[in-house]
Amino acid sequence: MESPTAAEVAGIGGMKKSETRIAARTSVIDSLRGCGLSGVRIDKEELKRKLLMPLYLRQAMLESIRAKDPGAGVSRISELSEGGGEGGEKAPEGPMVIFVNSKSGGRYGPVLKERLQVLMGEEQVFDLSEVKPHEFVQYGLGCLEKLAEAGDICAKVTREKMRVMVAGGDGTVGWVLGCLGELSVQGREPVPPVGIIPLGTGNDLSRSFGWGGSFPFAWKSAIKRSLQKAISGPICRLDSWNVVMSSPGSAKVETPYSLKLTEDCTFDEGLEMDGDMPEKVNYYDGVFYNYFSIGMDAQVAYGFHHLRNEKPYLAQGPISNKLIYSGYTCTQGWFFTPCRSDPGLRGLKNIVRMHVKKVNCSEWEQIHIPKSVRAIVALNLHNYASGRNPWGNLKPEYMEKKGFVEAHADDGLLEVFGLKQGWHASFVMVELITAKHMAQAASIRFELRGGEWRNAYMQMDGEPWKQPIDREYSTFVEIKRVPHQSLVINGE
16 A cells, blocks of 8 residues: 555655745735635535545444444444445545644634534544544544455545544644554554644644644635645655653653653663662653753743633633733743742753754763753744744854754754743744754753752643652653654645
């Protein structure tokens, strides 16, 4: 079975490298397009005909997901009719399913879900509170694969042409990409590529691949254009990054859904772990696609998420979220360190030691952390914090001096930079200056130990958590590239 990536990427083999490079900011014209102010009128019924899978396949997939058994849908077809869909049924031009995070986008999540169900059928639109991505991968796609093995040509073609849209923020998109990535691990190719309807606050993944930075106000017509683009849009490759963490002690950490508790994990043996290991250690494993960070930016995000969960009426949409986020930033010591606290204690140098493997190098190298750095970010894309480019567009002579290479989303490298106090971060965010360049890394290891600190704050793709750190034993976080790349549809 040929992977669509090989066929479709070959079909766009003439694309210039600059076209696959991630754009840092959308232009005014792009913003207008995202708002639904351009494009040819799309007929709703014609679009539905391209997207809608045959009824028996939709029902079989849904039955398998509900029963948590890929064979349940196959059995149902056999009971209803002999031969199922092996006769005259044909696969649509662009079979697709959509995951909707109804909690994202303020008031838009539920109404968007209803609109999508009208455009392409209820069985092809999944609310993430009811159907999880891994359930679709294991049971829904598993059902299509079983039907294909039984000789159902329609199911076979539908499985091969399947694409996925995600309506949500960066964390939601990463969640779906991670579950689809398991298909590569299991040898169940082709892996469906993913398109995005931005419903989050930052939407950096969406910006990076041409899907816009916010939910459009003329959204009904814009959604039709997004679905149309998702049917035939070219496919880009995106590096995925595996995070493994060892946390001393028996207490379980409340981590985001992208970082799961596991029985054991493997660290690179090329760099020894100093000091004694505790008797009890909890291990965590996860994947991110845009960025991983430690420090004050994650602390602000953590506080904002808890405030939004406690007072959901404040989260009425991306604009109100950003206003609240900005105001909350000023209360967390990002700009003004309380007089009773030694400012030096807020520098990550006091608790973090960082080693990296640089490009084309197999040896670990310790990276100096400046005393003033209060947040460290490992960035995969050019978009961070709602479309900002803190790494900057570096001049060739500077890159040669520093040993850097031009950054791309599929180059196997992370750009590691530091943010100082809030004023420095503010100037970086408005792109008056660049962040503190620290390294370009193929692998990273952080070692954290408490001292005067009891907790550190971390986040992956906008999903933060509070990480307890110990005075005697170290917490280790290691980041390395996943062997397979994720597939994202270009929405330009």
